[in-house]
Amino acid sequence: MKSKITKAVIPAAGFGTRFLPQTKAMPKEMLPVVDKPIIQYVVEELVSVGIKDIIIVTGYHKRTIEDHFDHPSLDLVENLRMGGPKKKHLLDEVYAVAEMANFVYVRQKGPYGNGTPLLNVRSIVGDEPFLYTWSDDFIHAKPKSRFRQLLDAYDEFGCSILASIRCTKDVDYDRYGIAGGELIRDGVIDTKVIVEKPGKANAPSDLANVSGFVFTPDIFTYLEKAYDKLEADSELYYNDALKLMLADGKRVIAYEIQNGRYYDTGNKLEYLKTIVDFAMEHEELKEEFTEYLKSLKL
Secondary structure (H helix, E strand, O other): OOOOOOOOEEEEEEHHHHHHOOOOOOOOOOOEEEEEHHHHHHHHHHOOOOOEEEEEOOOOOHHHHHHHHOOOOOOHHHHHOOOHHHHHHEEEEEHHHHHEEEEEEEEEEOEEEEOHHHHHHHHHOOOOOEEEEEEOOOEEOOOOHHHHHHHHHHHHHHEEEEEEOOOOOHHHHHHHHHEEEEEEEOEEEEEEEEEEOOOOHHOOOOEEEEEEEEOHHHHHHHHHHHHHOOOOOOOOOHHHHHEEEEEEEOOOOEEOOOEEEEEEEOOOOHHHHHHHHHHHHOOOHHHHHHEEOOOOOO
């Protein structure tokens, strides 16, 4: 029987160097998209699909993430209470942030690379499937969210699932890992190979693996095998483990997220686009902000 997925892991130990000097004191995960930090959008989506335990892998400079998902300080609570009924919704909101899930924080140790946070959480995740997702990008999908679609795919196939988007520009084939294999149906590939940044001419398909994944617990065994093969000063990637899994005949599905738009807020230009799009959907701001955009002489 397939296990119900209740845990998620978010790596958040990077330095955010593309946003310096802003990220010298503020983690990139805490950059605001209108009135919420990026990582809160990710956490809210996880909670909406039934995730109970959220494990965030951090570094020494990420204390503000822990503070954000903690109960508000007494000073803030008193300030909001003094605001009376007008600020009660804000008080309720900051308390709700802390109560969304069980938050566990782990300090990252080991080589650079997006596989290392997984090794750091093995003892916490245990022998369960789980969601692994980034803290600075996401796929905004409706009516079914990205994570809902991933969990539905796991229920169908019972194996590791890679969230995928369709490559629409030549440059996409130079930015992402591309899955190839047997086409089960449109947008669903029984993966046999994953090629990193192959270029369009050498790509095995047009499905790029981004944003989020369901991993079965055997990913940990294969990560340790990949770690044992690392050369000095090399980086450890989750794809290293996936390739070993595929070589052993383990099933991995690349699954295109339907009705979604991919946002990469770790990129300056894409971050600005994200703010514009979300401001145009914000209940309090959308009308005035849309009128402002129309007034610009571009």
